Amino acid sequence: KNEVEQSPQNLTAQEGEFITINCSYSVGISALHWLQQHPGGGIVSLFMLSSGKKKHGRLIATINIQEKHSSLHITASHPRDSAVYICAVIFNTDKLIFGTGTRLQVFP
């Protein structure tokens, strides 16, 4: 059983739609990361959270420590947002444990 679960696995949207990707994990963590992997394969760190909410442009990430759940929201989605979005957590060591990723396609 994967310690980090993401949903949905695949997501398609029309340009302009509001998008939510969910991540849940099994035990207490010290931090949670949201990453973006583009079709070319490069990985970009979007957010690192240990509590609350963070916003960067059209991206918003929230985390609920009690419920062991985080969400990544994209407002006014655009085709260039098409990528794989990966949730990764740090438990009691420094290494990242990754979710399986959510493949997002935004159509014009």
Add this chain to the structure above:
Amino acid sequence: NAGVMQNPRHLVRRRGQEARLRCSPMKGHSHVYWYRQLPEEGLKFMVYLQKENIIDESGMPKERFSAEFPKEGPSILRIQQVVRGDSAAYFCASLGQGGGTDTQYFGPGTRLTVL
């Protein structure tokens, strides 16, 4: 201000050869992680190194794989006697200090193909 650099970006090896993957962390960063992404699979942790020390190698296969991060120069992930199952994208990430609360900056990855 260069980011994390990895080379080569693409590496082709025949079965039985050795593969050496290099990772130069961001300037001032002394912590490096290596991750592997098998085709159609998620990222998996391999090893965590600080300068001259292996901190956690619990994700490394027991044989043929080794990693180092010398005092001078890049971190190197070495795969001896490669097999087809080693074909994957290998990413490194660096951060300035450990503790789990720092952002990890990823390199562009090395795509290893074993023929």
